[in-house]
Amino acid sequence: MNYKLIALDVDGTLLNDNHELSEQTISTIREVSRSGAEIVLCTGRGPQNSIPFMEQIGLTGYVISHNGAATVDVESKEVVHQFAMDSKAILAYMDFFRDKRVHFDVNTAFHMYVDSVEGMAVEVRSMYENFLMLPAALPPLTEFSEPIVKVTAFDHADVLDKVYEELVLWKPEFNILRSGEYFLDLMHPDASKGNALKQLADRRGVRQEEVLAIGNYFNDITMLTFAGLGIAMDNSPLEVKAAANEVTASNNEDGVHAALLKYCLS
Known part of the structure; x- marks a missing residue:
């Protein structure tokens, strides 16, 4: 072929x-x-x-x-x-990750944001360096001029297994996907x-x-x-x-x- x-x-x-x-x-x-x-x-x-x-x-x-x-x-x-996400619907998931103390980043097509650049743990910063990225500080979602396309959570595999099990019970409006052993993504359902x-x-x-x-x-x-x-x-x-x-x-x-x-x- x-x-x-x-x-x-x-x-x-x-x-x-x-x-x-x-x-x-x-x-x-x-x-x-x-x-x-x-x-x-x-x-x-x-x-x-x-x-x-x-x-x-x-x-x-x-x-x-x-x-x-x-x-x-x-x-x-x-x-x-x-595929642009509903930015208002993202807020509940961001609060959920914060409550669970799970690190997350918010992505437009070309930019990545986190709650605190200076406050990132050593293993989190190392992860971004391995992937040749350094995120910026997260502004209020109302200030985004570009569509948000992905929210990614990063933690130990067993932690993300439990997070995933909880999130799927929400009947989520997003595609929730394990994209790697230490990663969980939220995206537009399509x-x-x-x-x-x-x-x-x-x-x-x-x-x-x-x-x-x-x-x-x-x-x-x-x-x-x-x-x-x-x-x-x-x-x-x-x-x-x-x-x-x-x-x-x-x-x-x-x-x-x-x-x-x-x-x-x-």
Whole structure:
């Protein structure tokens, strides 16, 4: 099959556990791109800390960021589509996180805000540094001039498990998603990697069966099941592997390289 649109998750998929992109994977992605396929990063990161990987590889096109909440043109930095949240409805969730002493950030397409930059715990600041981000102080929501697209909570996995169990009992107006072992996202109910990838495929005139997607976590399931070929990393939870058509090597073993070599270059 000649795949025309290839969606790659970033953390746990494209990058190894040291947040590095291997030269072998870069070389293979470039070769796939030269063969005519369009590469899009489909990530929970924002565009400001995902576009640099596209530039490192030497690619233009699009990034699907914030787990599908905002799609951005790599060169122009234009937001071509975003799912805006109801800012008034966010307030109750922010108060809930504060009451539980769970750290959270509030995101527009290009900006990230937290309650207190100076008061962040060491492990929280380290997390942002690993993801190449430093948030700004959160202003009143009434002062936002851009749509809010995502609210992310960060804490230990067992804490977020309990938070998730409580929040789903609210019959929430948002999509509540475990986007990583230490992350929980709130987004517009229609926002997902799968929906954003479908919209981009339609925009680019690509049929569903011509889409290949590679990912490793629960937030990747919608894009793996949308794609004509969905490939899970070997470091994925069992539920993610079950949702995929195939499984490749882990992110520490250049699984993206192996999958692209097998399905796009063989």
